[in-house]
Amino acid sequence: MSLGGREIAKKRGLKEVLFLEWDFGNRDFGPIAARVKDASPDLVWIGDIGLEGNMLLDAMKKIDYVPPLHFHLYPAPGPMTKSPEGDKALAVTIFEEHPPFISQGEAAEFVKLFNERAKAANLPDTTVEVQAAASYTAWQILEAGVRGANSLDDKKIAEYLKKNRIDTIQGRLRFDGPGNYGDDLMKIKQVQNGAWKVVWPQTYAAPGATLQMR
């Protein structure tokens, strides 16, 4: 995904001022932060997962550097919104708990239940975002497959899913081609005032939300 992003960026004419790769489990982000600061990019595109993005932003803060724009591939969603350095962070998403996603009844009910149960379970972050929505979507796909095929047989369910589009809280999915995700359902979100808000495409943007720069 990261290398694909790099390829597309080059095709679209973005000038790459620095490219760095680090080992999974890297602990010291100080030298990486110093190199990014030295390169002075307009956008830092980070193919990170989990807390790596937070660790890099922490290291940047320690040398008084704030990137003008920073994108994270798979950030830990809660820590990114809670960290002051995470402000204006960009990432991809399929679902966020704001309109228009929660305008349909099932999504609204799911968000309400998730919020309640996450709070009761004392989770540090009770917000529905990508992972929770993807998990719920998986159940929706299974339910639609079983109902549509009127069977619990794996092959019959698979056949039904390949031939039919399935409505889920993240959109209409299809399984008849490569990728198994359907049409382009990815959106861009940004941390604004401590919450993830979709900023692109405009039709899915949170009410009043637009891309913010530092």
Added chain:
Amino acid sequence: MTLPSLNLLLQAILSGVFIGALYGLIGLGLGLTWGLLRQINLAHFGLVFLGGYLSYQMAAAWHMDPLLALVIVPPLFFVIGAAMQWVLSRFAITPFNSLLVSFGITVVIESLIQGIWTADYRRLESHYNAMKFTVGKLYVPVPELLTLLLALSISFGVWAALRYTDLGKALRAMAEDGPIAAAFGIDARSMSLVLAGGCAALAGVAGVCLALTFTLTPSQIFAWVGVVFAAVMLGGLGSALGPLAAGVVIGVSEAITMAVASPSWAPIVSFSLLIAMLLLRPGKT
């Protein structure tokens, strides 16, 4: 490979010194139990993280100054370490078996941490996080500097204690030749309790430093094993100053690699260094 600016290089080296100090601080207790007690105590890593989580709990839930953990956690861990040693001393445990037993204890500690604090990431947020100052164009973060100062003072303190105090001499004699030391009146059992307790207390100190500078998650316990083992082996088993010196060498070599080449090369450089040093150092058998 690119040539970095002098400032970038110095900043990277400083970063390497700081993380190397943490490697050394974690490695100190591990190396002492390995060298003097002949036990490869993997549970040391579990105790480091338990110390980190306790510091987090004190600061986040009980609103205490995180540095107060330095007063509370080490004595508590001394008792835990001595108790663990008391149990282990009931059995004739070989170094290899100690590795297996302490791995089991580490898994128990990891599960305990996960049970109490969950597998979610925990970050000790305090006013120390944002504290830093500049020396010329170099940024010096205070929590990392504190870790370095603690690592230096504790390593030199342990070195002096082992060299100049009766307790230190007794510990060294016990490690050198247990039966002869016993003939001179050294009680190996009580010495081992003191040493294990002391090393656990050191794990507690390292845990506080870890929580001040890193985000905590239970699965991270094992992420530190390789590099800290490298620092201990490079620094010498039972050495007080060796793990710190080796930790800084590893940290700086990784940092320079990150500054001049691809950061993904950093572990290769540090572990190649370890292999080369082990092959070339004087006195190898």
